[in-house]
Amino acid sequence: MDVSTVWRDWLARHDRVRDALPAAPLIGVVVAATAVGDSSWHEPHWREGVWAGLSCLPLVFRSRWPLPVALVTVASGLTLMALAPGSAMAPAAGLVALYTLAVLGSRRTAWTVGVAAAAAIAGVHAATHAESLVGGSALVQFDFAIAATALGRAVRNRRDHLAEARARVERAESMQEEEARRRVTEERVRIARDLHDVVAHHITLVNAQAGVAHHLMRRNPDQAFEALAHIKENSRAALDELRATVGLLRQPDDAPGTRAPIPRLADLDALAGGLRAGGLAVHLSRTGTPAPQAPATELTAYRIVQEALTNTHKHASATRATVHLDYGPHTLRVTVTDDGRPGGGRPGGAPAGSGGHGLIGMRERAAAIGGTVTAGPQPDGGFQVVADLPLTLAPAAA
Structure with missing residues (x-):
């Protein structure tokens, strides 16, 4: 000085x-x-x-x-x-x-x-x-x-x-710091939702298939072997999705080839197949003219369907579920319906009193891209989740 x-x-x-x-x-x-x-x-x-x-x-x-x-x-x-x-x-x-x-x-x-x-x-x-x-x-x-x-x-x-x-x-500088903190919080919430969806879905399937294999091991070893094969496939899929989700936390200079692809609507058939192997009959249908969607819309739609079907299989006494994709001029409507008994559970979230975050996560995902989610029991039994998602995103949502 x-x-x-x-x-x-x-x-x-x-x-x-x-x-x-x-x-x-x-x-x-x-x-x-x-x-x-x-x-x-x-x-x-x-x-x-x-x-x-x-x-x-x-x-x-x-x-x-x-x-x-x-x-x-x-x-x-x-x-x-x-x-x-x-x-x-x-x-x-x-x-x-x-x-x-x-x-x-x-x-x-x-x-x-x-x-x-x-x-x-x-x-x-x-x-x-x-x-x-x-x-x-x-x-x-x-x-x-x-x-x-x-x-x-x-x-x-x-x-x-x-x-x-x-x-x-x-x-x-203060605004930059606050914006950085906001982005970190949003990213943390998004990663938490992804981890919840991946773990809840695949662990539920693995648990159901393990129960089937245990039940059939002595009476029908061939079917038990098939259930064990499904457990292997679902556990591998869970690891791939976890690797893709955790890959978001990697440094920018990490090799991108180590990350698994993000799930899209084309992967719904594989998702339904895994649930069918676990004992839940899932029917997929599509109406309208499929149009190119933003990647965030496809990922959000996939995660909503995954969460709804996982909770249907986990919490509702349902044997059948339907997934319907309706492509409109500007929006994609996703409808998931099951035939669970009234009060038997809620596919859009954890059962009553469990404090789950399934339905909350669905609504947060939809709101993040400018969409909405409604859910509730049906008059003749069962539960329905309806999500309206934009096909193209505004700059702020993107």
Whole structure:
């Protein structure tokens, strides 16, 4: 740290010393000016030096009370000009106070006091020197006071602009940090939903198929072997989807080939086949003209169907479920219906009282891309989940 920085920091902690700094050179200049005669040096006029010192004394408090100090120093300078007409440095302390008022005070106050002080200084100078008010030396005195005020306002404007620029930078940094935190939270919620869907679906299937294999192991080993094969396939699929989901947490420079593809609507047949092997008859149907969809729409539709069928198989006493995809001009309607008994469970979420997050996750997924999800029991029994998803996403949703 250099000497100038240490000096500035020290002055910043000692306001009175900083405010009094201009007084010493001003008093010295006044005393030296009174010692200069027409042709030679002579003893200084100490009375004028003492008066100059008294007029500079209020400068010690110029940053605390800028307006009173300005009025006092200008008045004392005018008095010194009247008592010693030859003192050219009489208004010097008042000029410092006017500069301080312009830096610290409001613009209106600074210019009002500055113009009034300039007129008073010019008037007293003209009266004591028997000159015209618009004469050369009187006009110079007027210009000095105006220049002190203008310089103070320029410094104040520069400080305000710098403070505003710093505030803008801080706001921008704060907004960037908040946006980063928001994105991290959204990504965390999305990954949690993916993990919930993958684990809940495949573990449910593995559990059901393991029960079938255990039941048939002794009586029908061939069917038990087939159930074990389904367990192997579902566990492998679960690992692939977990790898794809956890792959979102990899670093950007990781090899993309290590990640599994994201599920799409074309994978619904494989999803239904796994559930059929677990004992739930699933029927898929499509109406309308399939149109290109945004990848987020396909993934959302797949996850909603997966979650609904998983909870149908896990919580509802259902033997059959239907999945219907209706392609409209701008939306894709996904309908999942089962034949579970009333009150037997809820395919859109965990059973009553379990505190599951299935239906909440479906609605969050749909809302994230601008869609909606409704779910509820049917009048003739069973449960139905309906999701309306946009085929194309707005920029914000994308």
